[in-house]
Amino acid sequence: xxxxxxxxxxxxxxxxxxxxxxxxxxxxxxxxxxxxxxxxxxxxxxxxxxxxxxxxxxxxxxxxxxxxxxxxxxxxxxxxxxxxxxxxxxxxxxxxxxxxxxxxxxxxxxxxxxxxxxxxxxxxxxxxxxxxxxxxxxxxxxxxxxxxxxxxxxxxxxxxxxxxxxxxxxxxxxxxxxxxxxxxxxxxxxxxxxxxxxxxxxxxxxxxxxxxxxxxxxxxxxxxxxxxxxxxxxxxxxxxxxxxxxxxxxxxxxxxxxxxxxxxxxxxxxxxxxxxxxxxxxxxxxxxxxxxxxxxx
Ligand SMILES: C[S@@+](CC[C@H](N)C(=O)[O-])C[C@H]1O[C@@H](n2cnc3c(N)ncnc32)[C@H](O)[C@@H]1O
Numbered sequence: 679x680x681x682x683x684x685x686x687x688x689x690x691x692x693x694x695x696x697x698x699x700x701x702x703x704x705x706x707x708x709x710x711x712x713x714x715x716x717x718x719x720x721x722x723x724x725x726x727x728x729x730x731x732x733x734x735x736x737x738x739x740x741x742x743x744x745x746x747x748x749x750x751x752x753x754x755x756x757x758x759x760x761x762x763x764x765x766x767x768x769x770x771x772x773x774x775x776x777x778x779x780x781x782x783x784x785x786x787x788x789x790x791x792x793x794x795x796x797x798x799x800x801x802x803x804x805x806x807x808x809x810x811x812x813x814x815x816x817x818x819x820x821x822x823x824x825x826x827x828x829x830x831x832x833x834x835x836x837x838x839x840x841x842x843x844x845x846x847x848x849x850x851x852x853x854x855x856x857x858x859x860x861x862x863x864x865x866x867x868x869x870x871x872x873x874x875x876x877x878x879x880x881x882x883x884x885x886x887x888x889x890x891x892x893x894x895x896x897x898x899x900x901x902x903x904x905x906x907x908x909x910x911x912x913x914x915x916x917x918x919x920x921x922x923x924x925x926x927x928x929x930x931x932x933x934x935x936x937x938x939x940x941x942x943x944x945x946x947x948x949x950x951x952x953x954x955x956x957x958x959x960x961x962x963x964x965x966x967x968x969x970x971x972x973x974x975x
């Protein structure tokens with residue numbers, strides 16, 4: 679986790695990048711789909727990280743909800759009273775609303791930079807977040823803000839955060855693709871916008887970092903998972919998914935390979951790959967009824 683960042687730059691680059699680039703391509707790039715299989719899969723993943731069934735009939739906030747990957751699936755499950763999708767990018771939230779409408783369910787959306795969450799103290803039952811902490815200027819301050827809005831005994835669950843070592847492996851494997859992309863840009867003369875990626879993907883997390891971000895919570899569960907699926911997906915499949923329009927049949931093949939890799943991760947690699955090398959950092963934590971107790975398992 680980086681120690682010092684330019685807060686305004688990180689917020690502004692994230693807002694613009696997600697509005698101007700990601701909103702149009704994110705679901706395709708990341709293979710986000712909403713159907714009964716992916717809804718069950720999402721609920722199962724959140725419950726595995728929480729270590730017990732999700733609460734029902736309550737208010738849930740999806741922080742950094744983006745195009746609604748988590749929020750729409752939670753709404754489709756029909757288990758909750760209120761789902762609020764919070765994000766800095768209005769473009770991403772517009773996609774989330776469209777996906778919810780297409781799925782026949784409803785979510786509320788709120789645009790916020792989350793430096794301060796726009797909710798009263800102790801009003802939220804469950805906070806979920808997928809692939810968001812690494813974009814924030816100050817994950818430690820943000821987790822204090824999550825604690826402020828959670829009801830005592832309320833939980834937060836975070837998934838999909840890049841691990842420090844997993845990211846290094848992926849970056850190394852991506853080098854040839856980055857080279858090809860540079861040559862392509864040079865040859866085609868395609869004008870490139872130079873995004874400050876260091877100010878967009880700001881942090882990676884080690885197990886030690888996760889212990890720091892969950893300080894002040896209790897029943898902390900650190901669940902680093904995944905290796906092969908994420909490594910292959912982020913190194914190669916992302917590029918392949920862009921070609922789906924021109925090469926029919928690509929997506930089913932990539933999806934089948936991803937599911938096979940995930941099965942291998944779940945059946946074997948999650949047990950033998952060292953925790954810090956696993957690629958997806960996931961954790962859950964509970965706001966204590968009394969704020970002076972904290973325990974880590
Ligand atoms: C990688 S996307 C993840 C989206 C979604 N959670 C998912 O699972 O697909 C990260 C999201 O975080 C949002 N984000 C980044 N910085 C933010 C901030 N400071 N406040 C609120 N949202 C932010 C981005 O706009 C983007 O939608």
